[in-house]
Amino acid sequence: MALSDAQLVNRAKKGNTDAVGDLFDRHHRSIFRFVWSQVQDEQLAEDLTSEVFIRMVNHLPAYRLTEVPFRAWLYRIARNLIVDQHRLENGRLPTPLDNAKHIAQPGQDPAAIAENQLTLDQIGRALAQLEPSQRDVIALRFLADMSLREVAETLEKSIAAIKSIQHRALATLRARLKQDKVNA
Amino acid sequence: MKNPEESLQKYLEQLEQGASAADSLASLAPEEAALLQLATNLRQLPMPTPSEGYAAQQRARLLGHAAKTLPINGRFARWLPFNKWKHWGLFPALAAIVLLAVLIYLIFVFMARGGFGDWGLGTAVSPQPILTATPTITPTLTITPTIPFTTMATIAATPTVTTTPTLTPTLTITPTITLTPPLPTLPSSLAKVTICHKPNSKNPRMITVDQSAVPAHLGHGDTVGACP
Numbered sequence: 001m002a003l004s005d006a007q008l009v010n011r012a013k014k015g016n017t018d019a020v021g022d023l024f025d026r027h028h029r030s031i032f033r034f035v036w037s038q039v040q041d042e043q044l045a046e047d048l049t050s051e052v053f054i055r056m057v058n059h060l061p062a063y064r065l066t067e068v069p070f071r072a073w074l075y076r077i078a079r080n081l082i083v084d085q086h087r088l089e090n091g092r093l094p095t096p097l098d099n100a101k102h103i104a105q106p107g108q109d110p111a112a113i114a115e116n117q118l119t120l121d122q123i124g125r126a127l128a129q130l131e132p133s134q135r136d137v138i139a140l141r142f143l144a145d146m147s148l149r150e151v152a153e154t155l156e157k158s159i160a161a162i163k164s165i166q167h168r169a170l171a172t173l174r175a176r177l178k179q180d181k182v183n184a
Numbered sequence: 185m186k187n188p189e190e191s192l193q194k195y196l197e198q199l200e201q202g203a204s205a206a207d208s209l210a211s212l213a214p215e216e217a218a219l220l221q222l223a224t225n226l227r228q229l230p231m232p233t234p235s236e237g238y239a240a241q242q243r244a245r246l247l248g249h250a251a252k253t254l255p256i257n258g259r260f261a262r263w264l265p266f267n268k269w270k271h272w273g274l275f276p277a278l279a280a281i282v283l284l285a286v287l288i289y290l291i292f293v294f295m296a297r298g299g300f301g302d303w304g305l306g307t308a309v310s311p312q313p314i315l316t317a318t319p320t321i322t323p324t325l326t327i328t329p330t331i332p333f334t335t336m337a338t339i340a341a342t343p344t345v346t347t348t349p350t351l352t353p354t355l356t357i358t359p360t361i362t363l364t365p366p367l368p369t370l371p372s373s374l375a376k377v378t379i380c381h382k383p384n385s386k387n388p389r390m391i392t393v394d395q396s397a398v399p400a401h402l403g404h405g406d407t408v409g410a411c412p
Contacts, residue, residue, distance in 0.1 A: 015255040017247045024243050033231045042232050049234070050242045057250045123229060142226035147200075148193065167189040170219040177222075 005070040013060055020060075024053050027071070030144045031078050037139035038082045040124040048085060052078045072153035075140060079154070126176035134169035141166055188216055195220050380411035 003011075003022070011019035031052055036045040055077050063073060127135050136155055140146045141162075146154065152162045195208045195216075205224055209217045375395045379402075382388040388411045393401060398408065 012250070012254065017250045017254070020250040020254070021243055021247055024246055025239070028239060028242070029233060032234050036232055042235070045232075046234055046238055046242075050245070053242070053246050054249055057246065057253050060254065120229070120232065123226070138226065142223055143229075143231060145227065163189045163193050167192050167219070170192070170222055174218060174222050 006065050009060070009063070009065060009070050012057075013063070020057060023056070023070075027074055028053065031074065034075060034139050034144045035078055035082060037123075037127060037143050038079075038135065039085065040128065044085075048078070048081055052081055055081065068153055069150065071146070072150055075144070075146075075154040076156075079136065122177055122180055125180055126173050129176050130169060130172055133165055134172060137162060137165045138169050138173060192216055192219055192223075196223060199224065377408060378410060380407045380409060382406055 003019075005023070005026070008019040008023050008026075012023060028049055032045055032049045035048045035052070036042060039045055039048065052074065056074060059077070063070075068076070127138065130138065133155070137151060140151045140154060141148070148159055148162055148166075151166075152159045155162065157165075191212070195212060198208055199205055199220070205220075209220060212220060376392045377395050377398050378390060378392050379398065380388050381391045381401065382405050390411050402408070
């Protein structure tokens with residue numbers, strides 16, 4: 001039976017490195033996706049994802065499960081890291097992908113992708129034009145598959161506020177995507 | 185009219201719980217349905233994944249870092265002192281506190297013993313004179329000859345006394361020693377009595393006889409004391 005995040009965290013806090021490995025296995029892909037949605041650079045996303053887990057280990061002894069759920073805490077680390085990265089780049093917003101590409105997973109129907117007309121390239125460009133809080137909500141809610149409550153805990157906002165941002169973010173993203181299609 | 189934010193969230197939750205997207209979209213206003221469709225598409229979007237080998241490489245790196253950073257693993261780890269590297273930073277602090285305490289104690293003792301008095305940095309304390317008596321005084325009483333009475337004696341001694349620094353002390357031995365020796369028996373030499381012996385009333389001569397014989401001599405005409 002798989003251990004919960006809380007159980008793994010407790011073991012890791014006692015020095016169990018296997019538990020640290022399990023936490024990495026469980027969360028590194030979703031963290032990578034979240035980071036990618038913010039920086040739109042796969043190599044940079046990999047580097048930042050690694051750094052997220054290094055910081056997780058560094059801060060694990062001081063982390064209290066009762067204060068914030070582990071997943072929300074981990075995404076806060078990722079978000080702070082991304083903010084630091086943006087500061088390093090003099091506040092420059094992440095740039096859209098230079099090399100547009102349609103990514104199809106094995107077994108995925110290319111026709112479905114074509115029908116939806118939604119590509120990473122488009123998403124990257126549209127996300128880059130959103131306000132940071134809207135981009136955070138879109139990334140956490142729909143790319144990292146977080147619940148509304150988890151997003152609220154991660155971003156330290158109320159659920160009502162997240163609902164509002166979520167609605168505005170989707171509306172803005174839709175407008176940007178439409179505009180992108182017209183321009184294309 | 186229902187709040188569009190609440191409405192959107194409600195349908196998103198229904199989709200998350202496995203409801204049919206088509207049903208949800210059909211029951212929404214076109215604008216809201218478009219947002220719900222976008223949200224669904226975002227979730228189905230094939231996202232990039234970390235490159236091949238990334239997970240294994242970073243996992244190994246992370247475990248190495250965790251082994252150095254996290255507490256020592258084990259049943260009795262909690263009883264091991266300073267089992268986290270960062271706690272080693274406490275050692276210099278503790279050592280500094282102990283050294284400071286020892287230093288303060290030594291300064292206190294140093295000042296209490298006169299310290300920097302010679303340089304005017306403290307109050308000098310009068311040194312305690314160290315008395316050395318030479319020789320060790322062992323008074324003895326010798327009475328010659330032994331006399332048959334209670335002896336009262338006052339012993340006064342003037343010993344040689346060396347002090348550091350040099351002082352001129354007056355040494356008085358108190359109390360006055362009173363000795364009460366047992367009454368001695370008079371020796372026979374002291375029990376003799378000089379008499380003037382007159383054996384035939386002629387040629388008296390002075391003799392010394394035992395005290396016990398005095399009465400007999402007095403009975404035949406001898407007299408006590410020297411002959412005239």
